[in-house]
Ligand SMILES: [Fe+2]
């Protein structure tokens with residue numbers, strides 16, 4: 001009546017642990033986690049989730065800025081940066097699918113919040129838009145640097161991708177600094193507020 005239970009049988013876990021076949025979730029060898037660490041795959045999945053969210057938000061920020069400044073003298077610069085953000089996002093869309101990582105549940109919120117941040121700073125003035133770029137890109141630079149240090153040699157393809165993107169984020173920061181970011185009215189306050197918002201967005205997107 002009850003039939004053979006479909007649950008785990010004694011020895012199953014040991015059999016799986018000894019199974020040399022690679023995980024279906026990733027194509028790279030597993031590294032042994034240190035005591036207290038999350039399993040390496042879980043750590044990397046969180047990285048991918050938050051990086052995808054960040055690139056999504058960045059693309060939306062530039063879309064918001066271009067909605068306001070699309071006919072201004074800064075439009076070509078903004079389009080250049082938006083195109084690179086879109087390439088970053090396209091890469092993380094592929095990585096999400098390949099490694100079977102779910103995106104953050106907050107994407108609909110970042111869709112609106114990113115555009116609103118970009119448009120609002122652009123409405124203030126071009127230099128405020130550039131100040132937004134410096135704050136966002138410096139936060140992402142620090143975030144990618146921490147991830148690159150964490151990955152070290154455990155996932156070279158991911159690390160190489162992050163190093164390439166970090167170089168482009170730094171280029172965006174330099175473009176914004178060269179275009180008057182620090183001369184924006186209320187620069188320090190604006191920058192501090194955006195940096196805080198970015199750090200909160202990172203923490204939320206890792207977890208949700
Ligand atoms: Fe980016």
Ligand SMILES: [Fe+2]
Nearest residue numbers: 058137169172
């Ligand atoms: Fe960027």
